[in-house]
Amino acid sequence: MLATFLPPTARRGGRVSSLAGCRFAAPAAPPAVALTFDDGPSEETGRTLELLAELGLRATFFLVGREVARRPELVGAISAAGHEVACHGMEHRSHLLRPPGEVLEDLAAARATLAAAGAEARWFRPPFGHAALATFAAVRRQGLELVLWSRSGGDYRGHGGGEVARRVAAGLHPGAVVLLHDSDRFARPGTARSCHQSLPAIAEALGREGLASRTLGELVAGRT
Numbered sequence: 001m002l003a004t005f006l007p008p009t010a011r012r013g014g015r016v017s018s019l020a021g022c023r024f025a026a027p028a029a030p031p032a033v034a035l036t037f038d039d040g041p042s043e044e045t046g047r048t049l050e051l052l053a054e055l056g057l058r059a060t061f062f063l064v065g066r067e068v069a070r071r072p073e074l075v076g077a078i079s080a081a082g083h084e085v086a087c088h089g090m091e092h093r094s095h096l097l098r099p100p101g102e103v104l105e106d107l108a109a110a111r112a113t114l115a116a117a118g119a120e121a122r123w124f125r126p127p128f129g130h131a132a133l134a135t136f137a138a139v140r141r142q143g144l145e146l147v148l149w150s151r152s153g154g155d156y157r158g159h160g161g162g163e164v165a166r167r168v169a170a171g172l173h174p175g176a177v178v179l180l181h182d183s184d185r186f187a188r189p190g191t192a193r194s195c196h197q198s199l200p201a202i203a204e205a206l207g208r209e210g211l212a213s214r215t216l217g218e219l220v221a222g223r224t
Contacts, residue, residue: 032212033176034219035059035202036149037195038088038125041067041074042183044192049081051196055203057213059083062125065090065110067185068117075117084215086123087114087144092186095126100134107138123147123216127186147216149179153198156187161197168198169205175219178202 037048040063052059061078063085068075078085090109098106107124114121124144126135131146139146151171153164168178180195181187206213 030212030214030219030222031174031210032214032219033172033174033178033206034216035178035180035213036062036086036125036147036216037180037182038062039064039067039092039181039183039186041071041078042185042192044182044184044196045071045074045078047196048182048192049077049083051199052083053081055199057199057203057206058215058218059213060086060123060216061182062086062088062123063114064088064092064127064186065113066092067183068110068113072117075114075119079119084123084217085114085119085121086125086147086216087111087121088125089127092127094128094130095132095135096130098132098134100137103132103134104138104141107142107144111142111144125149147177149177151176152179153195153202155194155198156181156191158188158190159194161194162201164194164198165201165205168202172205172209172211174211177216 035057037059040061061083063075075085087107087110090106090113095103111121122145124139124142125147129148136146151168153159153168155164159167164180180198182192182195184191
C-alpha cells in the first residue's frame with residue numbers, strides 16, 4: 001500500500017501542520033519563514049550562499065548524498081555561513097514503488113555521506129515530495145523528521161525569476177516552509193538561475209510582511 005502526501009497550504013498564523021508525522025509548516029513565533037533549497041550541492045551553491053549573505057537570509061539545504069560525495073567541501077561552506085544542512089536521500093529517486101529495504105538503505109547511505117562531510121541531519125525531504133509507507137518507516141528507523149513544504153516557487157517547472165518570486169510571495173505567512181532549488185541536476189536547465197533571480201524579490205516580500213528568513217531548526221525551536 002502506498003501513500004503520497006502532497007503539501008497542503010499551511011494556515012495563516014503559522015500553526016504547525018502535520019500528517020502522520022510529516023511537517024509542512026513551522027510554529028508561528030518568531031515571525032519568520034523557512035527558505036529551503038533542494039537537490040544540491042551543485043556548482044550553483046556558491047552563488048546561492050553569496051546571495052543569501054547579501055540579502056541577510058538564512059536557509060536550510062536539503063542535500064542529495066550523491067552530490068555531497070562529489071562536492072563535500074560545500075557542506076562545510078553551507079554550515080559555516082550559518083545555514084542548516086538536511087537530507088534529501090542518497091539518490092534522487094521517487095520512493096513510490098521502491099522496496100522498503102531499498103528506501104532504508106538510501107536514507108542510511110545519505111546520512112553516512114553527510115556525516116563524512118561533517119554534517120548531522122535532523123530533517124529529511126523525499127525526492128519529488130513522494131512519501132510511501134516505506135518512507136515513514138525508514139525515517140523513523142534513521143531518527144529523522146519528515147518535512148515537505150507549504151509553498152513552492154515552481155523554479156523547477158521553467159518559471160522565470162519574477163514568476164518564482166510572485167508565487168512565493170503569494171503564500172508567505174509566519175511559519176511558511178518555502179521550496180526552491182539551486183541545482184539543475186534533477187530539474188530543467190535554468191532552474192538554479194531562476195531561483196537566484198527570484199531571491200532579491202523574495203527578500204523584499206519578506207520585508208514587506210515583517211518576516212525574517214530562518215533555518216527550519218530555528219523556526220521549530222522558536223529562536224530568532
